Amino acid sequence: xxxxAVDFNLxxxxxxxxxxxxxxxxxxxxxxxxxGYEIEISQMQDWLHINSTLPQQKLVRYFxxxxxxxxxxxxxxxxxxxxxxxxxLRGLRLIQQDPxxxxxxxxxxxxxxxxxxxxxxxxxxxRLSSRKNQFPEALEIARVHERxxxxxxxxxxxxxxxxxxxxxxxxxxSLQMIRQAPYEEAVERVIAFPGIGPKVADCVLLYGFQKYExxxxxxxxxxxxxxLYFKNRKISEEKIRQFxxxxxxxxxxxxxxxxxxxxxxxVISV
DNA sequence: CTCCAGGTCCAGA
DNA sequence: TCTGGACATGGA
Numbered sequence: 001x002x003x004x005a006v007d008f009n010l011x012x013x014x015x016x017x018x019x020x021x022x023x024x025x026x027x028x029x030x031x032x033x034x035x036g037y038e039i040e041i042s043q044m045q046d047w048l049h050i051n052s053t054l055p056q057q058k059l060v061r062y063f064x065x066x067x068x069x070x071x072x073x074x075x076x077x078x079x080x081x082x083x084x085x086x087x088x089l090r091g092l093r094l095i096q097q098d099p100x101x102x103x104x105x106x107x108x109x110x111x112x113x114x115x116x117x118x119x120x121x122x123x124x125x126x127r128l129s130s131r132k133n134q135f136p137e138a139l140e141i142a143r144v145h146e147r148x149x150x151x152x153x154x155x156x157x158x159x160x161x162x163x164x165x166x167x168x169x170x171x172x173x174s175l176q177m178i179r180q181a182p183y184e185e186a187v188e189r190v191i192a193f194p195g196i197g198p199k200v201a202d203c204v205l206l207y208g209f210q211k212y213e214x215x216x217x218x219x220x221x222x223x224x225x226x227x228l229y230f231k232n233r234k235i236s237e238e239k240i241r242q243f244x245x246x247x248x249x250x251x252x253x254x255x256x257x258x259x260x261x262x263x264x265x266x267v268i269s270v
Numbered sequence: 271c272t273c274c275a276g277g278t279c280c281a282g283a
Numbered sequence: 284t285c286t287g288g289a290c291a292t293g294g295a
Binding site: 111112113115116119120150153154155156157158236238 | 284285289290291292293294
């Protein structure tokens, strides 16, 4: 089937480091899973071409296609330094992905690179999930030995993910509590898991829980923000986080996604 | 071989 | 509060 999707950039959305379970093959055709359904998807202008039994409503929700991005563009246009971004990356959207998958994947992301996170994602899916090409449930990870996770390439993050999976599989309500909590409280709850510090916590809350105040500061954002707003002076990640939340408020995380993807793809130089 | 990657944790100032 | 080093692993 095909559905119309205006103001949407599939490639920027799926290649901007929010989610690790999609594979891109020739013709910019992506394969992955959404809400448990296998899906093949590609974009031609304003049309999405989809091969899947996924209900359309779930697709719209996953890519958040009904969101009006004008408030985001207005914030970006207000910034002299960021104006080129809105033009080049227009249609980049934040995905509403599965909270457990976001929590787990960003534990794996620390001091790691996107290629290897994708590799580990596939290893976990192949070895531990009961369903093909789907990230394993917390319980499916919780019952293996730490050694198994190390064999799948997690390295020192193996005990972090294992303990988190064990906790979540026994207390699924904790995900609900994170969702219901205001941002500040949600940070405290997420940061309490092993292997999660301020940066990963913001990623989890932004991508898994739609808390758009979150402003993850990784090495790319650090370099870009230092250059754009602090004359390349050294400044702590916490200061940058506060600066961004004050400046961009409840859409800080959206602005972050544009800066991050722009920096990584060379749209802006860092 | 060395360096780096969507950082976190721990110890010591 | 801030700084320095260790930490697994694979690709460049």
